[in-house]
Amino acid sequence: MTRVVLAPDSFKGTITAADAAASLAEGWASVDPAADFVHRPMADGGEGTVAAFAAAVAGARWMPVVVDGPAGVPVETSWLLLPPSAEAPGGTAVVDLASTSGIELLDELRPWHADTTGFGQAIAAALDHGITRLVVGIGSSASTDGGTGMLSALGARFVDDSGASVAPGARGLADIASVDLSALRTPPHVRVLTDVTNPLVGHRGAAAVFGPQKGLTGTDIPQVDAELARLADLLSLDPALPGSGAAGGTGGALVVWGATLAPGAAEVAELIGLADAIADADIVITGEGSYDGQSGDGKVPSFIAGLAAATGATTLLAAGRITADSDTALFAASASLTEIAGSSDAALAEPARWLREAGALLARSV
Structure with missing residues (x-):
């Protein structure tokens, strides 16, 4: 049984971190129905x-x-x-x-x-x-x-x-x-x-x-x-x-x-027990609305990638968009809602739908 920890940030202005985690889990389960999911929606002090x-x-x-x-x-x-x-x-x-x-x-x-x-x-x-x-x-x-x-x-x-x-x-x-x-x-x-x-x-x-x-x-x-x-x-x-x-x-x-x-x-992670959840995880999925050149500076995805790397878990990324100047080397695979949906407008209009698609895509990638 695959143990999957879901720890996305909110996709600002479109979907909460908790709902994003739920949608990713639904998508993953469509490919791997026996997976065991642990929900740890994240934040860094802002929305959510x-x-x-x-x-x-x-x-x-x-x-x-x-x-x-x-x-x-x-x-x-x-x-x-x-x-x-x-x-x-x-x-x-x-x-x-x-x-x-x-x-x-x-x-x-x-x-x-x-x-x-x-x-x-x-x-x-x-x-x-x-x-x-x-x-x-x-x-x-x-x-x-x-x-x-x-x-x-x-x-x-x-x-x-x-x-x-x-x-x-x-x-x-x-x-x-x-x-x-x-x-x-x-x-x-x-x-x-x-x-x-x-x-x-x-x-x-x-x-x-x-x-x-x-x-x-x-x-x-x-x-x-x-x-x-x-x-x-x-x-x-x-x-x-x-x-x-x-x-x-x-x-x-x-x-x-x-x-x-x-x-x-780091503070949110400590208070919600994220490190303990990741310790036994096979897969950790994180994400945010826009993964860009600033996302490596203390933002949720890069922070979680660091935690997961220390335990040997495979880290995956789902983001509303992934810009050309971003560093995705931290992740074994990544999924852009904009690319999956075909446009930014489509991704923004139905984030839950495309997060489910992203969850399934990431499940197939590993």
């Missing part, structure tokens, strides 16, 4: 992070909450409560930025107005519940507010020369004259999951690298970069700290609060 924990941790409970989304309108979402443990007697909360202040929640980009208030409100709700450990994923941000919205929701005040609170979002950064952290809530043990190592400012910083994805233009970027540098000074934050530029500067704001930044894929 909370769902990955929910699927893998027994006794996890969804905790509904309504927050102010990145467009300033209420968003009904949830954080996840993991059962108490020796390390966290009050339980662990898993909160992700994607479902509270994420770019997927916007109908249109709001480069100056979107902020991270909702993310902070969800964290505050978890603190109110009495949790003693907090795990946060900060991928898929909609804003470049330096994490000011999040910190404000946790008790910080960012004020102008008159002592009034500044406007939320990047538009308020220029008006910040001083910061008052005296009422900032006390953090529990906080781990921040991110696959980003960018500093807060500079040519690899939050504004320069990620700002255009959120709607900042060429003329906006130097201005916001300078304002983030000034914010770092007010917060006594090293703007060159790796990861401080994640999520529009939210990574740095979390460090100011007392959190520790950690590689997202």
Whole structure:
């Protein structure tokens, strides 16, 4: 009997990691019906992070909450409560930025107005519940507010020369004259999951690298970069700290609060017991929406390939698309949904169908 571990990331905006794993299993079973499947849907701190924990941790409970989304309108979402443990007697909360202040929640980009208030409100709700450990994923941000919205929701005040609170979002950064952290809530043990190592400012910083994805233009970027540098000074934050530029500067704001930044894929893998699952596996299938030249830098597929290589398991890849600049040498075989479906549009329209086809193709390849 073949033991197959299914550990894909979500295919961003099209199918969750859990549903991708299920579709791959269906496809594989059509070729190898006797296979034994172990589902370990993965994430690296972005979209699908909370769902990955929910699927893998027994006794996890969804905790509904309504927050102010990145467009300033209420968003009904949830954080996840993991059962108490020796390390966290009050339980662990898993909160992700994607479902509270994420770019997927916007109908249109709001480069100056979107902020991270909702993310902070969800964290505050978890603190109110009495949790003693907090795990946060900060991928898929909609804003470049330096994490000011999040910190404000946790008790910080960012004020102008008159002592009034500044406007939320990047538009308020220029008006910040001083910061008052005296009422900032006390953090529990906080781990921040991110696959980003960018500093807060500079040519690899939050504004320069990620700002255009959120709607900042060429003329906006130097201005916001300078304002983030000034914010770092007010917060006594090293703007060159790796990861401080994640999520529009939210990574740095979390460090100011007392959190520790950690590689997202590795942290998720540890908390869902992925290494133990892979230890007895014959086959490990991973994947993501776009496997490209950046996928070898701490992303889910490359991380999992490394784990599997250490145990001797055969690692396979399924991706929405596989670009020419990507390194597929980590995998014994790979399948591109775009190639199988005949076009990117077709693959995006029916990801579950083409993932089943990919699962069958990969099964036949070994």
